[in-house]
Amino acid sequence: MTELDRRSFLRLGAATGVAGALPGLAATANANTTPATGAVKGGVQRYVRLGRTELQISDISFGSSRLRMGEERLVDHAFDLGVNYYDTAESYTRGASETVLGNALVGKRDKVYLASKMIAGPSTRAGQLMSALEGSLERLRTDYVDIFFNHAVNDVDALKNPEWFEFVEKAKRQGKIRFTGMSGHAGYLAECVEYAVSQDMFDTMLLAQNFGEDPSFFERVTKSFDFVANQQSLPNAMLKAREKDVGIVAMKVLRGARLNDMRPYEAGGDTTFAQAAFKWTLNTGYVDAAIISMTSTDQIDEYLGASGAPEVTDADLDLLKQYAAMTDATYCRHACNDCAGACPFNVPMADVLRTRMYATDYGDFSFARDEYAALDVDASACLTCDGSPCAGACTHDIDIAKLCAPTHQMLS
Ligand code: SF4
Numbered sequence: 001m002t003e004l005d006r007r008s009f010l011r012l013g014a015a016t017g018v019a020g021a022l023p024g025l026a027a028t029a030n031a032n033t034t035p036a037t038g039a040v041k042g043g044v045q046r047y048v049r050l051g052r053t054e055l056q057i058s059d060i061s062f063g064s065s066r067l068r069m070g071e072e073r074l075v076d077h078a079f080d081l082g083v084n085y086y087d088t089a090e091s092y093t094r095g096a097s098e099t100v101l102g103n104a105l106v107g108k109r110d111k112v113y114l115a116s117k118m119i120a121g122p123s124t125r126a127g128q129l130m131s132a133l134e135g136s137l138e139r140l141r142t143d144y145v146d147i148f149f150n151h152a153v154n155d156v157d158a159l160k161n162p163e164w165f166e167f168v169e170k171a172k173r174q175g176k177i178r179f180t181g182m183s184g185h186a187g188y189l190a191e192c193v194e195y196a197v198s199q200d201m202f203d204t205m206l207l208a209q210n211f212g213e214d215p216s217f218f219e220r221v222t223k224s225f226d227f228v229a230n231q232q233s234l235p236n237a238m239l240k241a242r243e244k245d246v247g248i249v250a251m252k253v254l255r256g257a258r259l260n261d262m263r264p265y266e267a268g269g270d271t272t273f274a275q276a277a278f279k280w281t282l283n284t285g286y287v288d289a290a291i292i293s294m295t296s297t298d299q300i301d302e303y304l305g306a307s308g309a310p311e312v313t314d315a316d317l318d319l320l321k322q323y324a325a326m327t328d329a330t331y332c333r334h335a336c337n338d339c340a341g342a343c344p345f346n347v348p349m350a351d352v353l354r355t356r357m358y359a360t361d362y363g364d365f366s367f368a369r370d371e372y373a374a375l376d377v378d379a380s381a382c383l384t385c386d387g388s389p390c391a392g393a394c395t396h397d398i399d400i401a402k403l404c405a406p407t408h409q410m411l412s
């Protein structure tokens with residue numbers, strides 16, 4: 001089989017490849033086992049109930065953080081393959097993401113679910129949130145979004161802002177939003193999830209989660225201390241959310257998405273690294289569905305090859321282990337936050353490293369620059385600091401100073 005043929009086969013074939021499945025991984029609890037109506041070969045194989053919202057969404061859905069003007073064909077392609085959940089934000093590609101979705105989904109609004117977001121800090125006013133929502137609705141060419149997220153929550157205080165509740169009550173009354181959620185991928189994520197669940201604040205959550213941050217992955221691949229799982233409390237927090245019937249969508253499933261680096265290791269196998277990563281996440285038992293930035297039609301085909309959540313095989317596990325070993329020294333786990341307080345200049349180290357990932361791993365400098373510019377504090381202090389305060393602060397042996405200073409130079 002030629003390389004082209006093999007990759008075409010892999011893109012389409014993973015959903016049926018269950019030979020050699022590992023025992024013990026729980027099936028996703030909310031899975032709708034009824035085959036998707038009109039399921040296309042190579043397309044979405046399963047729709048899942050998103051918690052109390054009762055929305056039935058494609059288990060692998062469309063993330064649009066990198067969607068640019070003129071890319072309506074990507075949305076069309078995903079739609080034709082059965083993707084019915086589209087996640088965006090006012091900040092993505094400076095509004096272009098919402099505009100492109102709006103253009104592509106004209107005449108299809110009743111066949112899809114739309115989610116958008118805005119960061120609501122501790123002092124954000126209800127009027128600001130309403131303006132942001134109305135801007136999103138205009139770009140999306142719709143009267144309502146199915147879910148509106150409090151975006152990038154990394155501080156419990158941000159969840160206590162009474163203006164959020166005032167905004168939600170009014171927006172729901174006006175029919176502009178149906179359900180609410182929180183999204184998070186940075187420090188104190190587990191604490192924020194626990195707090196939100198205790199207050200029963202949201203119908204859904206969009207959370208950074210991948211095999212490399214799942215304690216059970218490390219239990220499965222090694223008993224040594226070569227790898228240390230760093231999100232010990234996040235799976236438990238997500239399970240508590242599930243107990244309250246909060247729908248959980250995962251993001252950052254590919255743990256940095258160095259897909260090209262993995263091509264040599266995929267040779268001869270039945271699945272790609274990306275498909276293996278999706279299979280892991282969708283089989284954790286605490287995730288309903290996953291979104292991923294879809295930036296080419298080939299990628300869409302490949303990712304949807306893992307729809308249906310086939311079980312994780314030994315070969316999948318080998319790919320995940322290989323990837324974890326390759327990226328361990330530079331991949332910031334976003335929400336572990338063990339380094340908090342180490343920098344006397346308040347550089348948000350995990351966020352800086354996240355923006356670095358967008359540039360160096362995703363190869364998306366424009367998005368990385370936008371995200372870096374949105375940080376409250378940049379990493380300019382790293383240029384003149386000798387790095388001693390944060391030396392050794394990362395419990396995963398990332399050399400923070402060595403990565404943060406070049407990130408500032410690259411993205412500022
Ligand atoms: S190098 Fe210095 S300024 Fe930069 S994160 Fe480390 S301690 Fe903070």
Ligand code: SF4
Pocket residue numbers: 331332333334335336337338339340349350353393394395396397398400
């Ligand atoms: S730099 Fe290290 S300690 Fe800090 S958030 Fe990232 S992985 Fe955790």
